[in-house]
Amino acid sequence: GAGVSQTPSNKVTEKGKYVELRCDPISGHTALYWYRQSLGQGPEFLIYFQGTGAADDSGLPNDRFFAVRPEGSVSTLKIQRTERGDSAVYLCASSLAGGQPQHFGDGTRLSIL
Amino acid sequence: QKEVEQDPGPLSVPEGAIVSLNCTYSNSAFQYFMWYRQYSRKGPELLMYTYSSGNKEDGRFTAQVDKSSKYISLFIRDSQPSDSATYLCAMRPGAGSYQLTFGKGTKLSVIP
Numbered sequence: 001g002a003g004v005s006q007t008p009s010n011k012v013t014e015k016g017k018y019v020e021l022r023c024d025p026i027s028g029h030t031a032l033y034w035y036r037q038s039l040g041q042g043p044e045f046l047i048y049f050q051g052t053g054a055a056d057d058s059g060l061p062n063d064r065f066f067a068v069r070p071e072g073s074v075s076t077l078k079i080q081r082t083e084r085g086d087s088a089v090y091l092c093a094s095s096l097a098g099g100q101p102q103h104f105g106d107g108t109r110l111s112i113l
Numbered sequence: 114q115k116e117v118e119q120d121p122g123p124l125s126v127p128e129g130a131i132v133s134l135n136c137t138y139s140n141s142a143f144q145y146f147m148w149y150r151q152y153s154r155k156g157p158e159l160l161m162y163t164y165s166s167g168n169k170e171d172g173r174f175t176a177q178v179d180k181s182s183k184y185i186s187l188f189i190r191d192s193q194p195s196d197s198a199t200y201l202c203a204m205r206p207g208a209g210s211y212q213l214t215f216g217k218g219t220k221l222s223v224i225p
Binding site: 004103106107 | 121145155216
């Protein structure tokens with residue numbers, strides 16, 4: 001079956017711009033997670049959704065980062081006033097329910113010039 | 114000190130060798146332990162998922178967890194060139210906290 005789908009696969013934008021990254025989870029998965037992976041590092045947790053609500057947003061680095069999941073399926077990660085330090089691969093994962101094994105998409109490679 | 118320590122390698126072995134990868138951690142609350150494989154420019158792929166201490170085997174892969182030593186291992190038998198990838202350990206506490214904490218990953222090359 002289809003895995004986690006993330007679009008775009010690559011995004012290049014200028015410092016100060018706004019970006020939106022989309023994640024389409026595995027069908028039937030109620031839990032959705034966002035992580036950020038910098039070069040040479042493991043993924044770092046950003047936010048976890050159970051259904052439509054953000055159950056844990058403790059990993060969001062600051063208020064420029066925001067994520068939504070309005071219908072409990074597709075999620076969008078939004079970054080305002082981008083900075084060069086935001087450059088990373090943004091990974092989305094989903095699981096059948098919270099606490100179940102997490103399955104990752106291939107990520108969006110974000111580059112801020 | 115990071116919560117999860119993992120030697121980044123690189124690790125290079127001949128085809129057919131047994132590979133041993135490991136992580137140490139400091140947070141005694143961790144209860145669930147995972148190993149992911151990540152190919153270049155791809156997302157992490159779940160290989161092994163274990164709860165608490167003990168061993169788990171799946172084909173050529175064996176995961177071991179020793180909570181008393183805060184040490185986890187992944188063994189790969191009869192390694193193949195297709196096993197060449199970065200291996201990430203990940204872990205999380207018990208119920209109620211679902212965020213994974215990852216190691217940096219170990220880059221493995223299996224030479225034909």
